Amino acid sequence: xxxxxxxxxxxxxxxxxxxxxxxxxxxxxxxxxxxxxxxxxxxxxxxxxxxxxxxxxxxxxxxxxxxxxx
Amino acid sequence: xxxxxxxxxxxxxxxxxxxxxxxxxxxxxxxxxxxxxxxxxxxxxxxxxxxxxxxxxxxxxxxxxxxxxxxxxxxxxxxxxxxxxxxxxxxxxxxxxxxxxxxxxxxxxxxxxxxxxxxxxxxxxxxxxxxxxxxxxxxxxxxxxxxxxxxxxxxxxxxxxxxxxxxxxxxxxxxxxxxxxxxxxxxxxxxxxxxxxxxxxxxxxxxxxxxxxxxxxxxxxxxxxxxxxxxxxxxxxxxxxxxxxxxxxxxxxxxxxxxxxxxxxxxxxxxxxxxxxxxxxxxxxxxxxxxxxxxxxxxxxxxxxxxxxxxxxxxxxxxxxxxxxxxxxxxxxxxxxxxxxxxxxxxxxxxxxxxxxxxxxxxxxxxxxxxxxxxxxxxxxxxxxxxxxxxxxxxxxxxxxxxxxxxxxxxxxxxxxxxxxxxxxxxxxxxxxxxxxxxxxxxxxxxxxxxxxxxxxxxxxxxxxxxxxxxxxxxxxxxxxxxxxxxxxxxxxxxxxxxxxxxxxxxxxxxxxxxxxxxxxxxxxxxxxxx
Numbered sequence: 001x002x003x004x005x006x007x008x009x010x011x012x013x014x015x016x017x018x019x020x021x022x023x024x025x026x027x028x029x030x031x032x033x034x035x036x037x038x039x040x041x042x043x044x045x046x047x048x049x050x051x052x053x054x055x056x057x058x059x060x061x062x063x064x065x066x067x068x069x070x
Numbered sequence: 071x072x073x074x075x076x077x078x079x080x081x082x083x084x085x086x087x088x089x090x091x092x093x094x095x096x097x098x099x100x101x102x103x104x105x106x107x108x109x110x111x112x113x114x115x116x117x118x119x120x121x122x123x124x125x126x127x128x129x130x131x132x133x134x135x136x137x138x139x140x141x142x143x144x145x146x147x148x149x150x151x152x153x154x155x156x157x158x159x160x161x162x163x164x165x166x167x168x169x170x171x172x173x174x175x176x177x178x179x180x181x182x183x184x185x186x187x188x189x190x191x192x193x194x195x196x197x198x199x200x201x202x203x204x205x206x207x208x209x210x211x212x213x214x215x216x217x218x219x220x221x222x223x224x225x226x227x228x229x230x231x232x233x234x235x236x237x238x239x240x241x242x243x244x245x246x247x248x249x250x251x252x253x254x255x256x257x258x259x260x261x262x263x264x265x266x267x268x269x270x271x272x273x274x275x276x277x278x279x280x281x282x283x284x285x286x287x288x289x290x291x292x293x294x295x296x297x298x299x300x301x302x303x304x305x306x307x308x309x310x311x312x313x314x315x316x317x318x319x320x321x322x323x324x325x326x327x328x329x330x331x332x333x334x335x336x337x338x339x340x341x342x343x344x345x346x347x348x349x350x351x352x353x354x355x356x357x358x359x360x361x362x363x364x365x366x367x368x369x370x371x372x373x374x375x376x377x378x379x380x381x382x383x384x385x386x387x388x389x390x391x392x393x394x395x396x397x398x399x400x401x402x403x404x405x406x407x408x409x410x411x412x413x414x415x416x417x418x419x420x421x422x423x424x425x426x427x428x429x430x431x432x433x434x435x436x437x438x439x440x441x442x443x444x445x446x447x448x449x450x451x452x453x454x455x456x457x458x459x460x461x462x463x464x465x466x467x468x469x470x471x472x473x474x475x476x477x478x479x480x481x482x483x484x485x486x487x488x489x490x491x492x493x494x495x496x497x498x499x500x501x502x503x504x505x506x507x508x509x510x511x512x513x514x515x516x517x518x519x520x521x522x523x524x525x526x527x528x529x530x531x532x533x534x535x536x537x538x539x540x541x542x543x544x545x546x547x548x549x550x551x552x553x554x555x556x557x558x559x560x561x562x563x564x565x566x567x568x569x570x571x572x573x574x575x576x577x578x579x580x581x582x583x584x585x586x587x588x589x590x591x592x593x594x595x596x597x598x599x600x601x
Contacts, residue, residue, distance in 0.1 A: 004380075004383060004384035004385075007383075007475065007476060007477070010475050011471065011472070011475040011477050014471040014474070014475060015468070015471055018460075018467050018468070018471060022462075022464070035579050036576040036577060036578060036579060037457060037569065037576060037577040037579055038575070038576050038577075039556035039559070039571060039575055039576055039577055040556065040575075041453070041457075042450065042453060042554065042556050042559055043453075043554055044446075044449055044551070044552060044554045045449055045452070048445045048446070048448065048449045049551075049552050049554070051442075051445050052438070052442045052445055052446070052550070052551050052552060053551075053552050054327045055327060055328065055438070055439070055441065055442055056438065056442070056550045056551070056552075058326070058327050059307075059308075059550075061317045061319060061320070061324070062308070062309075062310040062312075062317075062324055063308070065292070065310050065312065065315070065324065066291050066292040066293040066296075067291075067292065067310075067312050067315060067426075068291070068292070068347075068349075068359070068362050068426060068427070069245075069288065069289030069290060069291050069362065070243070070244055070245035070248075070289045070290055070291075070295075070347050070362050070363065070364040070427075
């Protein structure tokens with residue numbers, strides 16, 4: 001997780017760059033032709049994979065746990 | 071025959087407006103033993119500026135449900151003699167004119183159970199459905215409220231709300247009442263009797279009783295609750311937090327790995343209620359484990375100016391590279407059978423330390439929960455933004471920047487295909503552009519009956535104008551990852567760009583004329599009787 005100041009600066013700089021580019025160039029709509037994206041390129045980042053694995057494993061471990069009364 | 075349908079015998083229809091001098095306190099003190107739950111219900115009617123109250127007697131001969139409840143009490147307590155029941159209805163109109171359907175604010179069933187000749191009757195609000203006092207315009211959201219009809223001596227009247235129920239601590243306890251409220255939101259018939267729940271859980275009031283038995287008080291176990299849910303065929307997810315227990319496989323304590331509040335929000339935002347159970351603080355001198363309590367949670371409030379989303383990330387170690395929409399939630403809306411209907415439970419009040427158990431009820435079975443779907447959606451947003459970093463389109467490029475900078479807001483809900491497609495077909499951006507028909511048709515062909523929708527926004531879009539860049543659709547019926555299967559990705563709609571996974575091994579990617587931001591999905595578009 002980047003520092004919040006760094007994160008704000010990154011977002012602000014990116015938006016400023018977008019604004020500058022749209023002012024400099026005429027805002028031409030350069031539509032890409034329809035393309036395909038190999039489904040195999042969809043992969044988990046390590047952080048997301050760890051998160052979903054931890055949730056799944058915990059659910060499996062606690063599925064039959066029955067403790068206390070209400 | 072339930073209490074809503076049963077014939078009533080009118081005993082009074084009284085004006086209650088403030089100029090009449092009618093006092094809720096005095097009325098409840100004089101006629102209902104100062105019952106605190108009923109006082110709460112009367113206070114809610116007052117908030118609606120009610121003008122009259124109708125009191126009717128309901129007799130056992132006219133109400134099979136009452137006969138069934140009395141029979142259970144007679145088995146449980148041989149000195150049970152009889153029950154008296156009042157159906158109390160609240161109206162916006164005064165008693166000098168016939169009420170219209172929109173004048174009806176709700177009803178409460180008040181029951182006195184008489185035992186022996188000497189003892190004082192046990193009295194409680196058996197059930198109530200009141201119209202919530204706050205609605206969407208006050209940033210209160212209850213997606214799973216139901217419409218009920220009540221057959222009064224003044225006519226049949228509709229009310230939309232979530233059924234409240236209170237334990238009698240003899241034939242049903244807090245878990246019964248909480249589960250009844252939750253099930254009432256999802257069962258086609260809109261309610262369930264305690265007799266049926268007890269039959270499913272194996273409670274016969276002879277060999278197995280709930281409530282006080284000797285020096286112990288018996289309740290329902292998670293296994294009992296699951297038996298009821300399984301036998302009714304209601305899909306649910308179970309969440310457990312038992313830090314004093316150890317998983318024998320890993321040797322680690324059973325500590326729920328994420329914040330339970332995020333999971334609860336996921337159920338509620340998907341239109342489902344949840345049963346939320348927790349451990350009470352130990353009482354000094356009380357032997358054994360602290361008591362536990364269960365409440366139904368079914369709604370939430372929203373604070374568009376919440377400080378938490380930014381502060382959590384900036385100051386308190388938030389680790390996510392996006393904002394979960396749950397960050398803007400202020401309260402959960404719950405009933406508590408001890409106190410009455412429609413209380414706000416502040417998001418940070420009931421700590422993880424006290425949380426023990428949750429059953430989130432769902433409209434369809436899913437192989438993983440909203441939090442996992444959201445993580446998948448976040449991952450996919452990032453991949454798309456990396457693959458198509460800039461398209462020279464104002465809103466797409468901002469989506470891409472927010473995604474790559476870790477500033478997206480994500481909101482995840484379980485949706486039915488026809489509901490999503492209906493929303494999509496009427497969706498317009500601020501320029502009036504809509505999605506191409508052929509994209510809608512392709513989605514109709516590839517989408518399963520239910521799936522996760524991860525809505526994608528930016529903080530100012532989401533919280534202020536309730537709008538979004540688009541959404542990612544994630545399969546809800548594929549095996550829980552990891553490993554990641556491309557079949558988890560169904561489709562994505564972003565400003566000016568659509569992606570569909572037709573299952574051919576590659577995603578079809580194409581432009582769209584819908585290039586602006588669009589409204590968030592809301593089930594509140596359905597008419598609300600009381601808001």
